Amino acid sequence: MTSTQTSPIQPLPFLKGHGTENDFVIVPDAQNAVDLPAAVVARLCDRRAGIGADGLLHVVRSAAHPEARHLAGEAEWFMDYRNADGSVAEMCGNGVRVFARYLEHAGHVTTGELAVATRAGTKHVHLDKDGSVTVAMGRAALPEAGVTVTVDGRSWPARNVNMGNPHAVAFVADLAHAGNLYDEPPYEPAAVYPDGVNIEFVADRGPRHVAMRVHERGASETRSCGTGACAVAVATARRDGLDPAESGTPVTYTVDVLGGTLVITEHPDGRIDMTGPAVIVAEGTVDPAWLELPDAATPDGIETVND
DSSP states (O other), rough: OTTTOOOSSEEEEEEEEEEETTEEEEOOOOOBBBOOHHHHHHHHHOOTTSSSEEEEEEEEGGGGTTTGGGGTTTTEEEEEEEEETBBBOOOOHHHHHHHHHHHHHHOOOOOOEEEEEETTEEEEEEEEETTTEEEEEOOOOOOOEEEEEETTTTTEEEEEEESSSEEEEESSSSSGGTTSSSSSOOEEEEGGGOOEEEEEEEEEEEEEEEEEEEETSSSSOOSOHHHHHHHHHHHHHHHTOOOHHHSSSOOOOOOOOEEEEEEEEEEEEEEEEEEOOOOOEEEEEOOOHHHTSSSOOOOOEEEEEEE
């Protein structure tokens, strides 16, 4: 807890949003005055006893947060992102789109260009008038070592793509061949990914159009993965013989995820843009007394107001 933070003594405002059904609790806190320890975040994100979300977006002015003050000259707002278990994370591609949508919803920004500070550095976002949000996701690395992924007796070679986190991209004839994805699909050699890997299964849908399912590292199948969609687009382009660095022409793929559709563009200089929807669906307040109740307590302190 920083010296400026205190436990909430007033009803805690929150919003709920999602990007291709990757959903988030949003806590506006411009001056970084609210303490959000891991247990509180986990309670808010609990899908049975809380609001329910894949993660939490703590909205803070960069100048007010000790981890982002050095970025205040680049970006007014800091996305203090937390995983659903309360742990701190560097970045979330779907989350930063929803973060930008909240800033517009709250009147802090208008459509156009926006910089957002994250623990992974400043991310550049474009809020389009049609409601879509584009995020600059950085560049992909393509390590040579790959793996073979096996599910229910079927095996596929998987392309190694790193988007700041590791991905193994396997092309399949039918997404059902990926199985239930509750457990991590086995792959060999395991030494290629010593810290685990996100595994994407990809099927063709048309020219420069694919669909994917993903098992996310440390979780299970998720409705959407922004870095995974970027990895899939890059791996598919190389499979198709397309490399913007060689052609000098951007390459765009449409990637269907379980929760919707993302459009990924790789530029000749390696930059990757991800475009997709971001929606605010509800807002309300949380009774701080509820946050201090034992784990078995029911969430009677939550009142939501649908937008």
